[in-house]
Amino acid sequence: MRSLRSFLFPAAALAFCGCAATAPSTAAGSADAVERDRNKRVVRDLTEVVWNARGLDRIPEFYAPDFVADYRPYVPLREGYEGIRGMVDGAWTAFPDYREELNDLIAEGDRVVARLTISGTQQGQWGLLPPTGKRVRFEEIVILQIRDGKVRRQRGIPDNLNALRQLGVVPTPRS
Numbered sequence: 001m002r003s004l005r006s007f008l009f010p011a012a013a014l015a016f017c018g019c020a021a022t023a024p025s026t027a028a029g030s031a032d033a034v035e036r037d038r039n040k041r042v043v044r045d046l047t048e049v050v051w052n053a054r055g056l057d058r059i060p061e062f063y064a065p066d067f068v069a070d071y072r073p074y075v076p077l078r079e080g081y082e083g084i085r086g087m088v089d090g091a092w093t094a095f096p097d098y099r100e101e102l103n104d105l106i107a108e109g110d111r112v113v114a115r116l117t118i119s120g121t122q123q124g125q126w127g128l129l130p131p132t133g134k135r136v137r138f139e140e141i142v143i144l145q146i147r148d149g150k151v152r153r154q155r156g157i158p159d160n161l162n163a164l165r166q167l168g169v170v171p172t173p174r175s
Helices: 001-023 027-052 055-064 078-094 159-166
Strands: 062-071 099-108 111-121 135-147 152-159
Touching: 027 055, 027 078, 027 099, 027 111, 027 135, 027 152, 055 062, 055 078, 055 152, 062 078, 078 111, 135 159
Parallel strands: 062 152
Antiparallel strands: 099 111, 111 135, 135 152
């Protein structure tokens, strides 16, 4: 009996502690999941409406007035509605068939990380590069901070090297 008690007591204590140590299903946990889903929806919608459909008039629905985009060292900081409008216009001017495809969305708190594929045919000036008439398809990773349903900050890291190789500006190394 003594060995049974010496076994049951620690087992019961472990079971009790294990239950207490697991995260309870709380309203706060549900609120976090709701916020993550809502933030992902904002990114999906703005990708389709603003970037893929060139809905410049709808920018205020998705971006905060104090919006800041950071794509350094490629371009200087872009700020406000004019900053995002300039980014979208620039993409569509360089690539009239511009398209973004969302591959992955990861959300945590007020941040959404998106891995996306950008494609288009370069018919206009892209940075310092004159039109090439060539089609590109390259990836970008962007981190968006969303508050009150609007993007406030955006940090993008595009794979411009891959794009420049496809445009014939940078040679592709031989294997």
